[in-house]
Amino acid sequence: MKKVKYLVYGAVSLLTLVTPACSDFLEEEPLDLKTDGQFWTSDTDAESAVNMVYYSGVPYLYGGRNTGWQPTRLMYNGLLSGLFTDDKKDGDFSANMETMNVTFQTVANEVGEIWREPYVSINRCNVIDKRLPEMVASGIISEERKNELLSQVYFFRAWSYFFLVKEFGCKDGEAQDGGNGGVPLVLEPYETTDPDVINQPRASITAVYQQIEKDLLAAIDYLPNKTFADNGCRVTKPAAQALLASVYLQWAGYPLQNTEMYEKAAKMAEAVINGTAGHTLETSDDSGENQMSAFNKVKNDKTSKEIIYAIEYEQSLNRDNPYINACLTNQATAWTEDDGSKVFATSVLANMYHASDYILDSYVEGDVRIKEKNFFFTTYTSATGKEFHCNQYDNWFWYEDYAMINSKGSSLNFPVFRLSEMYLIAAEALLKQSTPNAAKARSYVETVRKRAFTVNGVLNEGYSLPATITIDDVLTERLHELPLELKIWDDIRRNRLYPQLQSDNSLKWVDITTAQTYNKRDNKSFKENTHMLLWPIPLSAMERNPNLSQNPGY
Incomplete structure (x- = not known):
């Protein structure tokens, strides 16, 4: 540096x-x-x-x-x-x-x-x-x-x-x-x-939250109403709205339980969803290894209009994304081609944020997010065509070929807020506000979930969603949609709920x-x-x- x-x-x-x-x-x-x-x-x-x-x-x-x-x-x-x-x-x-x-x-x-x-x-x-x-x-x-x-x-x-x-x-x-x-x-x-x-x-904890709200409302008044990419990867009005929606949601839950904030959380998230900045959800053109799924677009395309805010990294300017060291187990440092040369030059490698089987098993067949090389991966094919097998599910969302092969820092940005999360914040808040709007909450979860089961415009037959959703449905969808974006503890903390894998591989969220x-x-x-x-x-x-x-x- x-x-x-x-x-x-x-x-x-x-x-x-x-x-x-x-x-x-x-x-x-x-x-x-x-x-x-x-x-x-x-x-x-x-x-x-x-x-x-x-x-x-x-x-x-x-x-x-x-x-x-x-x-x-x-x-x-x-x-x-x-x-x-x-x-x-x-x-x-x-x-x-x-x-x-x-x-x-x-x-x-x-x-x-x-x-x-x-x-x-x-x-x-x-x-x-x-x-x-x-x-x-x-x-x-x-x-x-x-x-x-x-x-x-x-x-x-x-x-x-x-x-x-x-x-x-x-x-x-x-x-x-x-x-x-x-x-x-x-x-x-x-x-x-x-x-x-x-x-x-x-x-006072309330005074701190009030100051956060004051700062973000002031920021919203003057920040440009553009997408992250269109604003040169700088803070935007939707980014401040997204942060404030998260603030209201956490404020409404534990430890304060100021439930009046649920209505504010829903409205602020909807301000992003319905805003005119140009944010849109990516779609999956193919779920195979051509990396044209919605989630590979979010990962690889720094101009993606789904990204509301991200930590920007660029290896050529000595701003390296450090998550490249956590994308594979150390086993991969020993992978060699037929001529004896190493596949990856890097030597510092460990899956230090390995998703447990309780998460992985809870995905439903047909969900693009659990398919190979979306969030996770189990096989890798080298430039010579040789196939290697991981000894567990590793983190594709943090993987970058150039960085691994050349032992360089990754240039992948790290998403902080995506549009899909705004739908799920709104859904949770609408379910929990004093006068719940379950139908609207369901429509927001449906938007996110259908996207995850749709490839080339075709909805997979594995898709389903209950007629009446509960907080279990919302929190499970958040976990499936944002597994590697470091959100899970906030979800657990504000709800005091913890997921338990059931015999049918669904998740039931129970008192922690x-x-x-x-x-x-x-x-x-x-x-x-x-x-x-x-x-x-x-x-x-x-x-x-x-x-x-x-x-x-x-």
Whole structure:
């Protein structure tokens, strides 16, 4: 990676990511370290500051990991659920997930980063929020330009706070000191090291959600109403709406159970579905290995209009998608051609996010999503035509030929929001709002499910959907539609429901306190461990900030 310089206090990181065109990516171009007064003197400075936040905070955590052999930070929740496993088990973290040995000591390093990195991004956003109005007052940028840039900043600040409140937020009164259950709510830049200023206590969890909502509504007012690709792979109005729909849905569920938010979640998701930006669902022209299924288009086509927002990667610019290391088991590093040459040059390879059989077996025959080389794969044919067999279902959605053969980083983007998810958010919210609209909810699930069973315009005979759907149908569809997009733990957390595979291979979602939890040693379960639905506040953070109180159960 190229060297990145930044100021921690009083100024923003000076990483410049220029060129809004998607094809040119967000290129890194470090500037010399300047004083605060030297930096905020041009439109280029303002844009450089905003571009920097695209790869800090939650976007950073998508790729952050200890080593190439270990899961990325955002795989942690799926591993804790037991629905996904780390076959390599390199280091202590994955073992702790299997034994449910989660304390602030055992997960200190991993949890420390998922607490720290969002606040790094938040402080950068706060600096920009303060400096841009000053640049308007000085005549450096226009009011319109300020709003254009701040709308992006508010998106990322909201995203960081949403991540933090999901991972660490409990009900007010449930923290160990009986105080607030949110996270410190900081909206001004840290321009001092004075502990009385920077050591903020936990805010009310409702106040944190309200600030997230405020930021996203402000962003929606000014962001362009375009698709992700048409906007140069930058934040759009539909992206902010999609994030806010997710926020409302989580806000409505546990731990707050503010059920009034279900109606807001449905309306915001429908604003994307019915919007005029141009988002559409991909269709499957063929389910074979020509990669023209809807899900291969989403994977391979950076201009796909189904993608609402994605983490953008480009190997040629040293922005590598790290999920290439998790697409196959290590067995594949030993595959050789008939002449003895290795099929893949890469040596760091492990299926560290392996979907369990409980997920794989629950797909219905005829569903394109479980067919070979859509989300998963079991065979690989090399350039010479030699066929190799995986020893399990591996992750095709993260696989890229060029990267594997040449031992390079992958350039595949990582989808954060897709249009199909908006249909499923709307369906869940419509089922759970005070006056349910089951018929409309069913129509949204039907749209997603029919797409998954349709090839070349023909609906597979295996397709079915009950006349009246339940939350089981919606959550199962989410799991089948988004298996490798790291959504499962949020679904479990807000509903307190856990999937159980039935004798007919359907999934029944039951109370997590009574569920049989998969892939845990010694029959461990969440029955006595519901506190693990949240991570502990890291000890390092509590040592630095004595005003923090620990989450319940830790």
